[in-house]
Amino acid sequence: MDKIRINLLPPELKETEKKHNKLPILNLISLGVLVLSVVITAGVLFWSFYENQKYNNTTKEYEKLKKEISGKQKTELLNIFIKERVKNIKTLLSQDSPQPKLLNLVYNLAQTNASITQIRVDAKANLLLSGQSPTLPQARKFLVDIIDPTKNEGYFSKIMAEKFSKNSSGSYSFDLSIAFASGSAKIAKKNK
Amino acid sequence: MNFQEVLKNPLFIKYKTQIVSGLIVGVCLCLLAFIVVPQVTKTLAKRNQTGQLEEKVLNMGQKLSVLNNINIEEYQTYANTALVILPEDKSLPESIGYLSKLLVANQLTLNNISFSLPDNSQQIKSFTNVLEVQGENTDIRKFIDDLKSAPRIFKVKSVELTSNNTPVTIAEINLLAYFNDLPTSLGPPEQKIDKVNAQDIELLNNYKNQVGIFPEVTTTNEVNVQSGKSDPFN
Numbered sequence: 416m417d418k419i420r421i422n423l424l425p426p427e428l429k430e431t432e433k434k435h436n437k438l439p440i441l442n443l444i445s446l447g448v449l450v451l452s453v454v455i456t457a458g459v460l461f462w463s464f465y466e467n468q469k470y471n472n473t474t475k476e477y478e479k480l481k482k483e484i485s486g487k488q489k490t491e492l493l494n495i496f497i498k499e500r501v502k503n504i505k506t507l508l509s510q511d512s513p514q515p516k517l518l519n520l521v522y523n524l525a526q527t528n529a530s531i532t533q534i535r536v537d538a539k540a541n542l543l544l545s546g547q548s549p550t551l552p553q554a555r556k557f558l559v560d561i562i563d564p565t566k567n568e569g570y571f572s573k574i575m576a577e578k579f580s581k582n583s584s585g586s587y588s589f590d591l592s593i594a595f596a597s598g599s600a601k602i603a604k605k606n607k
Numbered sequence: 608m609n610f611q612e613v614l615k616n617p618l619f620i621k622y623k624t625q626i627v628s629g630l631i632v633g634v635c636l637c638l639l640a641f642i643v644v645p646q647v648t649k650t651l652a653k654r655n656q657t658g659q660l661e662e663k664v665l666n667m668g669q670k671l672s673v674l675n676n677i678n679i680e681e682y683q684t685y686a687n688t689a690l691v692i693l694p695e696d697k698s699l700p701e702s703i704g705y706l707s708k709l710l711v712a713n714q715l716t717l718n719n720i721s722f723s724l725p726d727n728s729q730q731i732k733s734f735t736n737v738l739e740v741q742g743e744n745t746d747i748r749k750f751i752d753d754l755k756s757a758p759r760i761f762k763v764k765s766v767e768l769t770s771n772n773t774p775v776t777i778a779e780i781n782l783l784a785y786f787n788d789l790p791t792s793l794g795p796p797e798q799k800i801d802k803v804n805a806q807d808i809e810l811l812n813n814y815k816n817q818v819g820i821f822p823e824v825t826t827t828n829e830v831n832v833q834s835g836k837s838d839p840f841n
Contacts, residue, residue: 441624445631452635459643463650470653473660480667484796487674493682494674494803495790500689501807503731503787504814507693507760514763515751522748535767538781547772 513540513595517570524566529557529589540595542571547588554579554587561591572596663797670800677802685803688811691758694786697725697734698759702784705757706738713750715742718777725786735764736782744768744776751780760785 484491514536521544525531534544548554560566562574573594580588613619619626694701699722710717723735740747747768754761764781 441628445628448635449631452638456638456642459646459650463646463653466650466653466657470657470660473657473664477660477664477667480664480671481796483671484667484674487671488793490674490677490679490682491793491800492790493679493686494677494800495793497682497685497689497803497807497811498801499790500686500693500787501803501810503785504689504692504760504810507731507762507785510762512762512764514766515748515754518748518751518766518768522744530770530772531768532771533767533769535765536763537765 513570517542517595520567520570524560525557528553542591542593542595544593545588545590547582547586549586551587554589558589570596666797666799673800673802682803685808685811688815692760692814694759695789696786697722698786702736702759705759706736709750709753709757710740713742713746713753715740715746715750731785731787733783733785736784738780738782739777740780741775741777743774744770747776747778754782
């Protein structure tokens with residue numbers, strides 16, 4: 416014969432029991448979250464403390480080194496001074512002053528063909544020269560040489576004869592105005 | 608209503624699990640908001656500062672090691688050499704001295720010498736020495752060439768030679784002489800130091816060796832002092 420099962424308990428009790436079963440899980444989760452939060456907070460605080468300590472130690476070391484370096488101020492100044500001077504000396508030595516070269520060049524070109532009575536090389540290395548030659552072929556030779564780029568080494572970009580005359584003594588006088596070829600002009604000329 | 612009463616309150620009893628969980632979540636949120644987040648931000652910034660400071664300390668350590676290896680006496684000699692080549696001021700007596708020696712060596716007569724005001728527009732300052740000399744043309748040109756071997760750096764700015772068919776040539780030579788102020792300040796202590804290298808020393812020594820009339824540097828008890836000049840660092 417079949418047994419008959421009858422649940423006489425009120426249905427609310429079953430619902431409450433279900434709720435009671437779920438509640439410890441919620442509490443456990445909450446507790447877990449709390450523990451996790453506390454652990455994270457503790458970790459962060461420890462990390463913060465460690466970083467602070469590290470910062471303080473580095474600062475101490477920085478101050479110590481700063482003091483030691485300031486004690487070597489004279490040595491540092493000497494080093495900076497020498498370094499800067501050498502740099503400036505190098506700069507000055509690298510700046511070419513063409514005036515002496517041009518002067519020698521003109522006198523070398525003149526040699527026996529002409530005597531230079533006056534020569535001026537200005538700050539831009541442009542030349543003004545006055546000279547004389549005993550004969551016309553010698554004067555011509557000097558003028559041809561001075562305008563020849565192979566002989567003037569490409570230093571002159573423009574040569575103007577401002578005066579050419581025969582003196583009472585039979586010699587020939589001339590005044591020349593010579594423009595200095597700056598770097599690019601000189602190179603261009605050499606390439607040709 | 609005290610705490611005991613709250614605990615016995617039927618509403619509390621009914622919802623105590625939710626209330627406790629809520630409180631726990633609240634505490635967690637407070638921890639995160641008021642401790643974890645600010646501390647993490649602060650610590651990250653501190654960590655960054657420490658990193659920068661460590662880099663400075665590293666540079667300073669290297670700098671200190673370089674400075675400790677510098678021989679002050681040797682460097683003082685280099686500084687004196689550099690001061691002769693490129694003085695700190697116009698140094699007219701020295702300038703006249705070098706030029707006079709070169710003029711005498713080339714058998715030239717100095718008729719007049721004058722000096723312009725300094726040109727302070729450039730980093731390396733300069734002034735013009737105007738020399739009026741007379742002598743043989745070749746000697747004048749040799750003098751101009753020999754200026755390269757003067758202890759101080761001179762550059763020919765302009766030159767005018769007049770001979771008028773006589774053996775004596777009169778010349779007006781404009782020479783630029785240079786000078787440069789001393790450094791007055793140091794960089795921050797952590798700034799890397801660019802030590803004087805072998806090339807720098809070679810340049811100074813070569814210059815000194817190629818010049819025959821380089822002035823002797825006198826030595827006092829403590830500091831080497833260039834003749835006629837004050838020690839730039841004392």
